[in-house]
Amino acid sequence: MHVGGTLTGLERRIVGALQVDGRASWPRIAAALGEPDGVVERHGTELLAGGSVRVTGAAAPSAGAIVALRCEPGKERIGALALANRRDTRNAHVLAGPYGCLAEIDCDPARLAAFTLDELPLLPALAGSGVWTVLRYVRTSAHWRPGLIGDAEHDALVDVEPPPEYAPFGEAKDVNRPDALLLAALAHDGRRDVDELAGVTGLSASAVRRRVERLRREGGLRLRVVVDPALLGFTVRAVVSVRCAPRDVPAVATALSREPSVRHAACVTGDRQIVAEVALPTVDALHDLLTSAAWLDRVTEAEASPVVGTLKRDGLFTLASEH
Template identity: 45%
Template structure:
């Protein structure tokens, strides 16, 4: 639970730069400046300051396995312990500590064939746990990987969202000649890992990006044991195939949204799709998924104030077809976007 304050975020331009990095964490400063219509020198200075502050981190997340939401009710004083154990799992996407019940909630990427082992063998061993429940995700409505805060225009988002391999170098040095290098013996990578369909060099590359999503292709090649050109080509392929997303991982407070809440939404089955569509229209909905259980939709929302949260859960247009909403405040986050919070790492 990171108590640091968003001091380095000075104004709306800082927040717009953060929003751009949420769309593409490896976009060059030149590309971000062009999309935002700002001077490149200004964007370089501000963007570097934001990254150096540690409040904005760029991470990569490999997308494999099926999402399962895990809720945990803990013994008194044990919520941090149980949440930390969940957050330190390599398959954990996010872990939040909540008011009310459950005490903490996490999303895990768990292949369905491994779900019995998760439920019967792994979760019962969580320290401090009194009761757990598992909710396999049937369909994502929106994930943190797709959320935008509403600070950028559609044209700015479109300019940043286009995948252009030559634009993704985080290094100030010029990119290697050619976006797709000619084949060589070094370009032939070992067979894919049978568990996740990812080769060993690709996994090494992704591990490096998980720590620093803007590390250079030279660094990626050195870690993965391939050439810089091969690292560029492989990362481009992984991104085009949708196997990895690279974006800024932040506290929503940096964007002026300090109040987070987890909502458990129940609707009549025939109305659930309409509720989902209405939720997807809200910039305050950071995450929403159809899950199993008596409440079909799980929502993570971020808002500017508790009064705004009150309006959202009592007057929002998405409530028209909702039967009930249970609301819990997020009082601490140990992991976001697959990246541990600093205090959780210490």
């Protein structure tokens, strides 16, 4: 049960287990956490059925863009909603800062001109904007591990460790039809069982199992736990824009990829080299991150804008309570 707007201790640990392996069975999660099977299954099933926690499957991240809008006074939600309503938008936030809203969209370089010159100017309430191409992902939510479970519990659940995200995009690869069917079937429910996936794809259960394992191992399938960080006790969120010398970008990116508070981060074009979304339990913790982290030694400037609302997270519209 939710208490005071957060999940219970056991529920948070279940979420932490799903972040390690979103397809782990309830008995396997229960064994790793040292809890009774029935209790874990009941709480886990209720979390997923209620919609406050979702496990989704996604293809490996492709080139995208970060879009920041300056809106007419008092119309930040309108601008953010206009971006969230786009099918290619992955995340959309309302900010308290120089920009009123920020979004991540799926936009390869071939589409950038049309988006920037033709589509962006048509957004309502627009007073100014910035568009930055994603050069590398430092972290997406598929790799977010905010310390909800201990190291031993984590190690007991690790089945497939996907490749690191801070890597070149490489050449676009064609996805064969069976893999495409699997990715589509897992997009809204990453926990669909093997028999159900076999029925959707026409493959045998053993073939489905092998393909899912291969896709996860190679990074072609990333499982994400979609949840409001506030439910986990991380009520302070901000978008942090980092400026550093080009030669220091890899070191700063690597350090950020190890920060439990970083939910999402990307290296981008523009006057800031890295843009990150962070989630922390208190304002004091945000202060410490911005003033005491070791990676700040390589940073010339870091600017934080509080996130005051989220309309879309990992491709899914959020509950009204987050707006």
